[in-house]
Amino acid sequence: MQAEQLDFYTRLAHALALQFGRGCEVVVHDLEAADPGHSIVAIENGHVTGRKVGDGPSHVVLEALHADGAPLADRLAYLTKTSDGKILKSSTVFIRDCEGRAVGIFALNFDITMLRAVQSTIAGIVGTEPSAPRDPEPIVRSVADLLDDLIEQSVELVGTPVALMTKDEKVRAIRYLNDTGAFLITKSGPKVCKYFGISKYTLYSYLDEAKNSPADTDASATS
Incomplete structure (x- = not known):
């Protein structure tokens, strides 16, 4: 990622984290990092998943690194799950260069564990897209x-x-x-x-x- 891009998405991550509070983790992955095992270059509210700057990739990041030029589509409003059982509503947006090539990932992971307990009354907030997987996808803490x-x-x-x-x-x-x-x-x-x-x-x-x-x-x- 270009320095200007990293600066912008780091500031955007900070703004969104402040806007939506401690339950909203915002992560920036650099798909051009020298070591794919340390793709996180910016993170806010990392306590949600237990991750920090310098930690490794998610499944989506690995797929992007392995795509070899194949089209990559943003993934919005799908469910993920942390190792300690939190249920998150996640969105993954690819950061692209001027040629349309994916160079980074901007991800939102909102902790909806408590909200799901009363989902019948706030279904509009925690609902996912019909095409999204029904089972939460795991978010891991390390490459291992x-x-x-x-x-x-x-x-x-x-x-x-x-x-x-x-x-x-x-x-x-x-x-x-x-x-x-x-x-x-x-x-x-x-x-x-x-x-x-x-x-x-x-x-x-x-x-x-x-x-x-x-x-x-x-x-x-x-x-």
Whole structure:
């Protein structure tokens, strides 16, 4: 991100946090950061998710880093969930350069945990878009937690315990991890190899096979 952009979105984040109070976390991610594992360059009310400047990416950030020029659409008014059980109403807006390329992310995470307790009377405030996922998406505190979450999702997608997986099922799980940007995380390869009980050579083989096979239609993106 350009210095001018960072300055503007940092000030905007501060203004929105003051406007909506301590329950509204505002985060700025730099998609051009030298280390993708430390994408947060500005954050207000970080106590909402327990994050701070210098912390790592969310699911949405990983997907953006892995997009390789593919169109990226803003995501508005969807649900997320923190590790300590807070339910948040979130919106993700891509910051673009003069050529339309995504260079950053501006995100709002509003804690609606208490509001949901009386949702019947304030449905207009906490309601989400009809197309948004019904189940809250996890927000993790660290890159390590994010990788663990993605690995668990890959196993859920396959529907078979790792110890009982066939080669094709492991390839399917590896394809999901690749498609969600898991291998952009530093030292993700050794951890994936250990989890699935395969060698580094086998992992590369499975990746090649996954890239040349059809993608799963039921694989869902997370934030």
